[in-house]
Amino acid sequence: MPQSGPPAGVPGKDMSLFAGDGERSVGGSRGTRQPASEIAASSSEKRRRNAERASRREDGEDDVSDDESVDFPEGEENDPEAIETQLGGVPQPTTPEKSIDNHTLLSQILEMTPQSQKIALAMWQQGHKSQKSGKPTNACIEGPPLTVLSEKKIGLFSARMAQPHPQLAVLLVNGHHLPLSLCTTATIQDIYHNPEKLHFKKMYDLQGTKKEMVDVESWAKTEHKMQPEEWRDAWRHFMGILERVCDKPLQRRFAEHFTWLSEREDFTESFPTVLAFDIDIRRAYFMSSAPFEVGSTDYKEHFVQVQMRSLRELASQVAVAAAVPSRGRFDYRRSPPDAPPEAASASDKPFRGGRAPTSAGVLCLICGESGHRANACVRTTMHSGKPVFSTWSDNRLLVYSTRAELCLGWNVQGKSPCKGRFCPGTGGHRCSFCGSSGHTATSKRCL
Numbered sequence: 001m002p003q004s005g006p007p008a009g010v011p012g013k014d015m016s017l018f019a020g021d022g023e024r025s026v027g028g029s030r031g032t033r034q035p036a037s038e039i040a041a042s043s044s045e046k047r048r049r050n051a052e053r054a055s056r057r058e059d060g061e062d063d064v065s066d067d068e069s070v071d072f073p074e075g076e077e078n079d080p081e082a083i084e085t086q087l088g089g090v091p092q093p094t095t096p097e098k099s100i101d102n103h104t105l106l107s108q109i110l111e112m113t114p115q116s117q118k119i120a121l122a123m124w125q126q127g128h129k130s131q132k133s134g135k136p137t138n139a140c141i142e143g144p145p146l147t148v149l150s151e152k153k154i155g156l157f158s159a160r161m162a163q164p165h166p167q168l169a170v171l172l173v174n175g176h177h178l179p180l181s182l183c184t185t186a187t188i189q190d191i192y193h194n195p196e197k198l199h200f201k202k203m204y205d206l207q208g209t210k211k212e213m214v215d216v217e218s219w220a221k222t223e224h225k226m227q228p229e230e231w232r233d234a235w236r237h238f239m240g241i242l243e244r245v246c247d248k249p250l251q252r253r254f255a256e257h258f259t260w261l262s263e264r265e266d267f268t269e270s271f272p273t274v275l276a277f278d279i280d281i282r283r284a285y286f287m288s289s290a291p292f293e294v295g296s297t298d299y300k301e302h303f304v305q306v307q308m309r310s311l312r313e314l315a316s317q318v319a320v321a322a323a324v325p326s327r328g329r330f331d332y333r334r335s336p337p338d339a340p341p342e343a344a345s346a347s348d349k350p351f352r353g354g355r356a357p358t359s360a361g362v363l364c365l366i367c368g369e370s371g372h373r374a375n376a377c378v379r380t381t382m383h384s385g386k387p388v389f390s391t392w393s394d395n396r397l398l399v400y401s402t403r404a405e406l407c408l409g410w411n412v413q414g415k416s417p418c419k420g421r422f423c424p425g426t427g428g429h430r431c432s433f434c435g436s437s438g439h440t441a442t443s444k445r446c447l
Contacts, residue, residue, distance in 0.1 A: 167214050169244045174205035177283040179223040180234035204401045220378035256294040277306040287393045365432040365441050390432040411441040
């Protein structure tokens with residue numbers, strides 16, 4: 001008997017559109033209802049292909065075919081979750097108009113499918129963590145960079161209007177000395193209203209790299225002349241700078257250092273020593289990062305050494321002042337009233353021939369100027385304007401850029417071979433002004 005209808009494997013006309021509810025057929029078999037398991041399997045495969053198409057569209061592909069329609073088993077035509085799945089998305093919990101508590105939200109999540117439960121629980125936990133940490137969401141981050149959320153917690157009028165310049169902390173981080181004369185309230189306010197007074201120049205950091213930093217030369221000259229109240233005021237701002245670059249233990253150490261000095265019974269009488277000791281400690285620490293313990297034996301012994309050094313410098317200044325002649329102190333011999341001025345005898349001169357006295361004092365091995373020693377030098381440039389080659393740190397004469405030690409005795413006396421106890425070796429026999437090994441600093445060949 002001849003076979004009616006299309007051959008096997010060739011689909012016939014789809015007449016399901018004309019069938020009644022519940023009577024849709026697949027292929028050419030009219031009136032035959034497809035099992036729910038087959039519809040579910042076919043729908044699952046179509047959803048997978050639809051998801052691939054959606055992924056390709058997200059990747060920017062243009063030539064992507066349209067999504068396939070998904071059939072539903074009987075009874076799921078009006079299921080919102082099934083419809084959402086057909087559209088290629090993941091079923092999401094309906095957002096309530098009013099806020100609901102966590103228990104109600106969890107109960108709604110438990111009514112979802114297992115896959116939807118995992119997604120909803122992950123979203124709920126992420127939102128709970130963000131709310132707990134108080135961090136702004138992406139919606140808060142987008143937009144103008146300056147918003148109410150970016151403001152500080154402290155009010156405008158609760159903070160000091162004039163604060164230390166942020167670049168002052170850069171000096172400490174890169175191993176340079178920060179003069180306290182730059183940290184007084186008067187100086188801070190002056191720079192705040194006149195920022196052009198703060199100059200910058202190229203200087204070396206601890207690794208020997210040149211960086212642009214604040215030029216502190218003019219303020220370093222006045223640091224040694226600070227008064228006790230200026231020193232206390234500057235330390236208040238200096239501690240604020242330390243909070244930006246030091247951890248809590250270092251902040252406490254410097255606070256103890258300030259307390260140890262400021263609470264001395266002879267603070268007022270010995271303030272020149274206190275100031276010199278404080279400058280020495282701060283400069284040496286930030287240039288070498290060598291630790292120190294406040295109140296230790298070495299700490300106290302160094303204070304005594306600075307005190308003796310201050311006394312020697314004071315005695316030297318007094319001796320130099322005594323050697324300088326004054327017009328009112330000497331009884332110059334005069335010619336008789338009736339004799340002409342040129343008739344005075346050459347033998348009547350009050351001084352003998354020889355080297356004239358000088359008030360310049362010793363020669364600084366760092367800047368080449370007279371009147372102070374290397375351990376008290378605060379200059380960063382020579383008289384010619386060139387940067388200094390050496391510096392003083394930890395009671396040693398060092399190369400400014402590499403921190404290599406220079407021989408102090410050789411630069412002063414020029415003896416070769418050097419037999420000094422503290423000679424660092426042949427590498428230290430270099431001029432402290434220019435670094436040349438062909439002459440000493442006291443020869444002044446490079447000045």
